[in-house]
Amino acid sequence: MGSKHVFVVAVIYSLCAVAVASNPCVSTCAGRPTGDYQSRNGCNVYATCVNGYICDNRPCVAGTVWDDTLKRCEMTSTTCPPNPCVTSCNGLVSGDYQSCNGCNVYVTCNAGHLIDNRPCPSTLVWDDSLRACARTSSTCS
Known part of the structure; x- marks a missing residue:
């Protein structure tokens, strides 16, 4: 692997x-x-x-x-929320995640440190299932 x-x-x-x-x-x-x-x-x-x-x-x-x-x-879940935004990097591996500050920005966790409000390009929004900015999002609306 x-x-x-x-x-x-x-x-x-x-x-x-x-x-x-x-x-x-x-x-x-x-x-x-x-x-x-x-x-x-x-x-x-x-x-x-x-x-x-x-x-x-x-x-x-x-x-x-x-x-x-x-x-x-x-249609909704009590155990898997549709908007898994990140406000803390505690327990998360380094990488990009959905921000709680809107769909046009994302969060980067780096060794436990949070970097928020990282912008997507102007015509894109963050899609947490893709872990990338995309034209549409299944995880942020």
């Missing part, structure tokens, strides 16, 4: 731990009963555990997000 892949997995796992503090994300099914769980890969997918094996990135129907309390995809 390359260092870039490890970094991406670490970023996603860190975000999931922040977004779903009361319902930890599943990265392995070892010791878990068969069932559906919050994925470490985002709010619009979920993971299924069967006999200790994981099937991750199972998509929710367009426009819905996984709610781990209800164990199904819904």
Whole structure:
């Protein structure tokens, strides 16, 4: 596994731990009963555990997000908020994240230090699922 892949997995796992503090994300099914769980890969997918094996990135129907309390995809989620903005870098790996100050800016965490209000180009907005500025955003409105 390359260092870039490890970094991406670490970023996603860190975000999931922040977004779903009361319902930890599943990265392995070892010791878990068969069932559906919050994925470490985002709010619009979920993971299924069967006999200790994981099937991750199972998509929710367009426009819905996984709610781990209800164990199904819904229009809103109490366990995976649709706007996972960052106000602190505590517990996050270095990288770029969604700012709480608007969709046209983002946050960079660097060794625990927060750099906020980093601008997207004028015609773009931050999309946290892409970890980049894009024409449209599924995570910021």
